Amino acid sequence: MNYSIENFTNYIHSRNWKNAKTFEHFAPHGYVLSFPCDKSKAENKCQNNCDTCRAERKAFEDAVIFIRENGERAKFQNRIYTMLCVGDYQYWTMGNPIETTWVLNKALINDPRCKIKTYWLDRG
Numbered sequence: 587m588n589y590s591i592e593n594f595t596n597y598i599h600s601r602n603w604k605n606a607k608t609f610e611h612f613a614p615h616g617y618v619l620s621f622p623c624d625k626s627k628a629e630n631k632c633q634n635n636c637d638t639c640r641a642e643r644k645a646f647e648d649a650v651i652f653i654r655e656n657g658e659r660a661k662f663q664n665r666i667y668t669m670l671c672v673g674d675y676q677y678w679t680m681g682n683p684i685e686t687t688w689v690l691n692k693a694l695i696n697d698p699r700c701k702i703k704t705y706w707l708d709r710g
């Protein structure tokens with residue numbers, strides 16, 4: 587895989603991010619969802635264009651892998667995540683195996699509205 591920061595940047599800019607409404611008053615962030623075709627089929631959400639399903643899922647997984655390989659450890663609410671900072675945002679997933687990772691999150695780095703501090707464990 588020859589996946590670069592440009593690929594990652596293109597991906598995150600091409601997504602339609604939603605606001606996580608239940609968190610907006612203490613930890614505002616956005617997210618995108620991705621499901622493999624078989625899961626979408628099981629939930630009757632597959633559009634029956636499975637090449638598109640597979641391409642979208644692959645793009646999501648590539649972005650998640652890029653975060654995991656290039657991110658840094660960040661402690662947030664007693665859990666340690668791998669977060670990647672790009673531009674004004676930090677990107678992370680909950681850390682499940684890639685096959686069961688459905689959500690990619692982003693939040694403004696050091697967002698003053700966030701009531702919970704992120705501790706960057708790999709910084710001096």
Ligand SMILES: [Zn+2]
Nearest residue numbers: 623632636639
């Ligand atoms: Zn499909």
